[in-house]
Amino acid sequence: MNLFKDLWRDNRFKISFTILCILLVYGGLSFFSPYDPTLWHEVPRDLPPSSEHLLGTESRGIDIFWEASFAVRNSFIIALIAGIISRMIAVPVAMLAGYKGGMTDRVMMFISDSFLVIPLFLILVMLTLLVRESMNLVTLGLLLAIFGWAWDARVIRSEILSLREREFTRTAILSGTGTLRMAMNEYLPFVMPLVFATLINVMSWAIGLEITLAILGLTNLDIPTLGTMIFWALSYQAALLGYWWWLLTPVILSILLFTSLYWLSSSISEYLDPRSRIQRVGA
Amino acid sequence: MNDTILSTEGLKAFYVLEVYGEQKVVKAVNEVELDIRENEIYGIAGESGCGKSTLLKALAAVIEPPLRLISGKVIYHVDDKTVDVSTLDSETLRRLRWDFISYVPQGSMSVLNPVKRLKDTYQDFIISHLEGKSREEAFTLARQHIAELGLPPQVMDSYPHQLSGGMRQRVTIALAALLEPNIIIADEPTTALDVVVQRGVVQLLRDIQQKLNNTIILVTHDMGVHANVADRIGIMYAGKMVEEASSEVIFGEPLHPYTQYLINSLPVFGDKSPRESVPGSPPSLIDLPTGCAFHPRCPYVMDICKTKTPDYITARPNHKVACWLIEEDGDGKSA
Amino acid sequence: MEKVLNVEHLSKVYSIGSITSRVRITAVDDISFTIRPGEIFALAGESGCGKTTTAKMVLGFEKPTAGTIEHKGQVSGENDKVWLTEGVQAIFQDPFGTFNPLRTVDRYFFETVQNYNLADNKEGAIELIDQKLRSVGLTYKEFAGKYPSEFSGGQLQRISIARALLTDPTLLIADEPVSMVDASLRMSIVNLFNKLRTELGMSVLYITHDLATAYYVCDRIAIMFRGNIVEMGSVEEVLMHPKHPYTQLLRESIPEADPARRWVGRVNLNETEEEEYLRKGCKFAGRCPVAMDVCKQKPPADIAVGDVLVKCYQFAEDMVPEHA
Numbered sequence: 001m002n003l004f005k006d007l008w009r010d011n012r013f014k015i016s017f018t019i020l021c022i023l024l025v026y027g028g029l030s031f032f033s034p035y036d037p038t039l040w041h042e043v044p045r046d047l048p049p050s051s052e053h054l055l056g057t058e059s060r061g062i063d064i065f066w067e068a069s070f071a072v073r074n075s076f077i078i079a080l081i082a083g084i085i086s087r088m089i090a091v092p093v094a095m096l097a098g099y100k101g102g103m104t105d106r107v108m109m110f111i112s113d114s115f116l117v118i119p120l121f122l123i124l125v126m127l128t129l130l131v132r133e134s135m136n137l138v139t140l141g142l143l144l145a146i147f148g149w150a151w152d153a154r155v156i157r158s159e160i161l162s163l164r165e166r167e168f169t170r171t172a173i174l175s176g177t178g179t180l181r182m183a184m185n186e187y188l189p190f191v192m193p194l195v196f197a198t199l200i201n202v203m204s205w206a207i208g209l210e211i212t213l214a215i216l217g218l219t220n221l222d223i224p225t226l227g228t229m230i231f232w233a234l235s236y237q238a239a240l241l242g243y244w245w246w247l248l249t250p251v252i253l254s255i256l257l258f259t260s261l262y263w264l265s266s267s268i269s270e271y272l273d274p275r276s277r278i279q280r281v282g283a
Numbered sequence: 284m285n286d287t288i289l290s291t292e293g294l295k296a297f298y299v300l301e302v303y304g305e306q307k308v309v310k311a312v313n314e315v316e317l318d319i320r321e322n323e324i325y326g327i328a329g330e331s332g333c334g335k336s337t338l339l340k341a342l343a344a345v346i347e348p349p350l351r352l353i354s355g356k357v358i359y360h361v362d363d364k365t366v367d368v369s370t371l372d373s374e375t376l377r378r379l380r381w382d383f384i385s386y387v388p389q390g391s392m393s394v395l396n397p398v399k400r401l402k403d404t405y406q407d408f409i410i411s412h413l414e415g416k417s418r419e420e421a422f423t424l425a426r427q428h429i430a431e432l433g434l435p436p437q438v439m440d441s442y443p444h445q446l447s448g449g450m451r452q453r454v455t456i457a458l459a460a461l462l463e464p465n466i467i468i469a470d471e472p473t474t475a476l477d478v479v480v481q482r483g484v485v486q487l488l489r490d491i492q493q494k495l496n497n498t499i500i501l502v503t504h505d506m507g508v509h510a511n512v513a514d515r516i517g518i519m520y521a522g523k524m525v526e527e528a529s530s531e532v533i534f535g536e537p538l539h540p541y542t543q544y545l546i547n548s549l550p551v552f553g554d555k556s557p558r559e560s561v562p563g564s565p566p567s568l569i570d571l572p573t574g575c576a577f578h579p580r581c582p583y584v585m586d587i588c589k590t591k592t593p594d595y596i597t598a599r600p601n602h603k604v605a606c607w608l609i610e611e612d613g614d615g616k617s618a
Numbered sequence: 619m620e621k622v623l624n625v626e627h628l629s630k631v632y633s634i635g636s637i638t639s640r641v642r643i644t645a646v647d648d649i650s651f652t653i654r655p656g657e658i659f660a661l662a663g664e665s666g667c668g669k670t671t672t673a674k675m676v677l678g679f680e681k682p683t684a685g686t687i688e689h690k691g692q693v694s695g696e697n698d699k700v701w702l703t704e705g706v707q708a709i710f711q712d713p714f715g716t717f718n719p720l721r722t723v724d725r726y727f728f729e730t731v732q733n734y735n736l737a738d739n740k741e742g743a744i745e746l747i748d749q750k751l752r753s754v755g756l757t758y759k760e761f762a763g764k765y766p767s768e769f770s771g772g773q774l775q776r777i778s779i780a781r782a783l784l785t786d787p788t789l790l791i792a793d794e795p796v797s798m799v800d801a802s803l804r805m806s807i808v809n810l811f812n813k814l815r816t817e818l819g820m821s822v823l824y825i826t827h828d829l830a831t832a833y834y835v836c837d838r839i840a841i842m843f844r845g846n847i848v849e850m851g852s853v854e855e856v857l858m859h860p861k862h863p864y865t866q867l868l869r870e871s872i873p874e875a876d877p878a879r880r881w882v883g884r885v886n887l888n889e890t891e892e893e894e895y896l897r898k899g900c901k902f903a904g905r906c907p908v909a910m911d912v913c914k915q916k917p918p919a920d921i922a923v924g925d926v927l928v929k930c931y932q933f934a935e936d937m938v939p940e941h942a
Contacts, residue, residue, distance in 0.1 A: 167712055167715035168715060170710060171710070171717060171778070172718075172726070172729070174707055174708055175726050175729045176733025176734050177733060178733075181729070185725070185729075186721070189718075189721070190720065330802050330803070477664035477665055478827065478829075478868060478871040478873075479664065479867060479885055480664075481873070482871040485873070486884060486885065504802075506801060506875045507830075507873030508873050511873040511877075511881055512880075530877040531878070534876060534877055545801075545802050548804070549830070549875040550805075550833065551874070551875070552833055552872075552874070555833075558809075558834070559805055559806075560772075560802060560806035564772060564803075
C-alpha cells in the first residue's frame with residue numbers, strides 16, 4: 001500500500017505507529033491473562049518488579065503487568081466507542097448543515113454551539129454521578145461521544161461549505177444526484193482525512209477525560225482502566241509508600257498513548273491534506 | 284540598433300520529478316535558440332503546457348528544483364559584455380535582477396506582499412535597491428513613478444487585495460519597471476482579465492517600452508494581444524521554438540502548419556466562415572512523439588516527420604522555422 | 619412565437635458588508651430576454667456584469683429577487699426537479715473543476731443515466747454514453763475509468779458537453795465554456811454548439827466575455843453591464859455596428875489578430891466596480907465619452923433602434939413616444 005509506504009517515511013509516524021502497535025498487542029495480551037483483574041488477593045501484595053511479576057504487584061494483591069494490559073485494552077475500547085460514535089454524529093450533522101445550508105444549517109450549528117459552550121466538565125461530573133451504578137465501558141464511551149462531536153462537526157461543515165461552491169457540485173446536481181449520494185460520493189472522499197484525523201484527536205481526548213473522571217472516583221472503579229489504576233494507586237498512597245511501579249506503570253502508559261496518538265494524528269492529517277492528495281491522484 | 288540583449292544557445296531545462304520512487308522528466312524547454320534584441324517587444328505564444336512559462340523562468344534565471352538546467356546557455360548582453368547566466372554567483376544575479384532584467388511571474392499576487400500597503404512595498408523595494416535613499420525620497424519617487432504611468436495615486440494607500448485584478452497587475456508591472464531595467468519579462472500578464480482591463484495592461488506595457496526604450500518579453504496564449512503589442516513573435520510547441528518572425532509576417536504569411544492553424548482558428552469580426560481548432564491535443568511533455576512533435580496533429584505529415592526532428596532554420600530573411608516542408612533560404616527568396 | 623426560455627424582469631439583489639454599513643448591490647437589474655428554438659443566444663459582458671448570476675438563476679442555483687424564468691411553460695422554482703429534467707442542462711467555466719478530482723469521470727455519466735432512467739441496463743447505458751461521446755468527438759473506450767486529471771482542458775469540456783447531452787436537453791447553458799480552454803482548441807468547443815443546434819435543434823445560452831467567439835457562433839446577443847442589458851439584438855447589428863457607448867468600448871478593446879489594426883486611443887479604468895453599481899443613473903455615465911446630465915440622474919429605458927434594444931439616452935429624443 002502506497003499510502004502506508006509514504007507515511008512510513010515520516011519519522012513521527014514511524015515512532016507513534018510502532019508504539020501504538022506495541023500497546024495494542026499489550027492490550028491484546030489481556031485475553032491470555034492468568035488472573036482475573038477484578039479479583040483481589042490473587043497474588044502476594046506490594047512486590048516490586050521481578051521475573052515472576054514483571055511489573056510487580058499492588059496493595060490489593062493484583063499483578064500489575066496483567067492489570068495494566070486490561071487497562072490499556074479498556075481505555076482503548078472507551079476511546080474507540082467515543083471516537084466512532086461521535087464521528088457518527090458529527091459527519092451527518094456536518095454534511096446536512098453544510099450542504100443544505102439555510103435554516104437546517106442554523107439549527108444544527110446552534111445545537112453544536114450549545115454543546116461547545118456548556119461547561120462540559122461539570123455536566124460530565126453530574127451525569128457520571130447519576131449513572132454511576134450502571135456505568136460500564138460502553139456507557140462511559142457513549143457519554144463521552146455525546147460531548148465529543150460538536151467541534152469536529154463545525155470543522156467538517158466548513159469543509160463541506162467550500163466543497164458545495166465547487167463546480168462539480170453543480171455537475172452532480174445536473175446529473176440528478178440527490179442529497180445523500182452527493183454527500184457519500186462527492187464529499188466523503190474529501191472529508192475522510194478530516195474524519196480520520198479528528199477521530200484520533202477525540203480518542204486521545206476521551207482517554208484523558210476518562211483518566212480525569214476516574215481519578216476523581218466518578219467512574220466504575222471495578223473496571224481496570226488507566227484512570228482507575230491511577231485512582232487505586234493514589235488512594236493506597238502508592239507514591240508515599242514507595243510503590244513507584246504501581247503509579248508509574250499507568251502514568252507512563254498514558255503518556256505513551258497520548259504522544260503516539262497525537263503524533264499519529266498530526267502526521268496523518270498533514271499527509272492527507274486534500275491538496276497534496278489531489279496532486280498524488282493527478283501524478 | 285537591433286543589437287542582441289538576450290540570447291540562448293541550445294537551452295534545455297527539464298523538470299525532474301520523483302513520483303513513488305520513479306523518475307519523471309518533463310521536457311519543458313528543449314533546445315531553444317533565441318535572439319532577443321534591444322528595444323523590441325518580443326512575444327512568445329503557444330498552448331498551455333508548451334513550456335513557455337518555463338522558458339521565461341530560465342531566461343529570468345529563476346531556476347529552482349524540480350526545474351533543472353540540463354544544458355545550453357542563457358546569455359545576457361550587459362553593457363557590451365556577454366555574460367553566461369549559469370556562471371554568475373547569486374550576489375551578481377541579485378544585482379542584475381530588477382536592475383538589468385525584471386520578471387513579472389504569472390498571478391501578480393506573489394510579487395506584492397499581501398500584508399503591506401503598496402507604498403510600503405514600493406518604499407522597501409526602492410530602499411533595498413537604490414542606495415542612500417531616505418523613506419521620504421523613496422515615497423516621492425514611487426508616487427512620481429506611479430503617476431507617470433497613469434495609475435491613480437490613491438492605490439499607494441491600498442493593500443493588494445483591495446485592488447481589482449487588473450489594477451494589481453498594472454501595479455506589479457509598474458514595480459518591475461521602477462529601476463528602468465533593460466529587459467522586462469512578463470508571464471501571461473493579461474490572462475483572466477476583462478478585455479477593457481487587458482487593454483489597459485497592454486497600454487501600460489507599451490507606455491513603459493516607449494519611455495524606457497527597453498526590451499519586453501511577453502508570454503501569452505492570446506494571439507490578439509500579440510498582434511496588438513509584439514514587434515516579433517516566437518511560436519513555441521512542445522518545448523521548442525517552431526517559428527519566429529515579425530508580427531506582420533507571423534499573422535500574414537505563417538509557414539509552420541501549427542502557426543497556420545493557430546492563426547486560422549481565431550474568430551474574426553465580420554467573417555462567419557467556419558473555423559477549425561488545431562486537431563487533437565497538445566502532447567505530454569513527459570512522453571513526446573518521435574521526430575517533429577507536431578506530426579501527430581499535422582495535416583501535411585510526411586514519413587521523415589515521424590522519425591527526424593526538423594532543424595530550426597532561417598527560411599526567409601528574419602524568419603525562422605522548424606518544419607520539413609520548408610527549405611532553407613539559399614538564394615535569398617523574398618519573404 | 620415559441621420560446622425555449624423566457625426571462626422577464628429578472629432581478630437579483632445582494633446585500634454585502636457588515637450590519638452597520640450594508641450596501642445593496644443589484645447584481646442583475648430587471649433584465650428580460652427570450653431564447654427561441656435552435657437559437658444560440660449570447661449573454662456577454664465583463665466579469666461582474668451579472669451574466670453568471672443570471673445563469674445561476676436560470677439553472678435554479680440562485681433564487682431570483684424578482685422576475686420570472688419560464689422554460690416550456692414551466693416556471694422556475696415551482697418544481698425544482700422537473701425544471702432540470704425537462705431539458706435544461708449546463709456546462710461550466712473550469713473544465714478541471716467540473717468533475718470531482720477524486721472520482722472517475724464516467725461515474726457522472728452513469729449517475730445521470732441512472733437518475734433520469736435513461737437506460738434499462740448497463741449495456742444500454744454504455745451504448746447511450748458512447749453515442750453522446752461520439753457526438754463530441756470522443757469514445758467510451760478512451761474515457762472509461764479515467765480521472766479528470768488524465769484529460770486535457772479541451773477534452774474535459776467536450777466530455778462535460780456529452781454529459782449534458784445525455785438527457786436530450788432543449789436548452790444548454792454554457793457558462794464561459796471556453797475562457798479556460800486554449801485559444802487553439804476553443805473552436806472545437808464553439809463549433810460543437812453549432813453542430814448541436816443544426817443536428818438536434820438545441821438552443822444554447824452562451825455566456826461569455828469573448829465577443830469574437832460570440833460573433834462567430836451566435837445569432838443574437840445581449841451585452842450586460844453592471845446588471846443591466848445595455849444592448850440586445852442580432853450579433854451582426856450589435857457587434858458590427860455597436861450603438862451603446864459601452865458596447866463600442868468593449869468592441870474596440872478586443873485585440874484583433876491583425877498587427878495592422880492595433881489599438882488607438884486610451885482607456886479610462888479608474889472607476890471601481892462598486893461605484894458603478896451604486897450609480898443612480900446610467901451605470902456607464904462615469905466613463906462614457908458622450909455622457910449628458912440626464913445620464914447621471916435617471917437610468918435610461920430600453921429604446922428600440924431598428925431591431926436592436928439600446929439602453930442609452932442618445933437614442934431617446936424622438937424615439938421614445940413612438941416605441942415606448
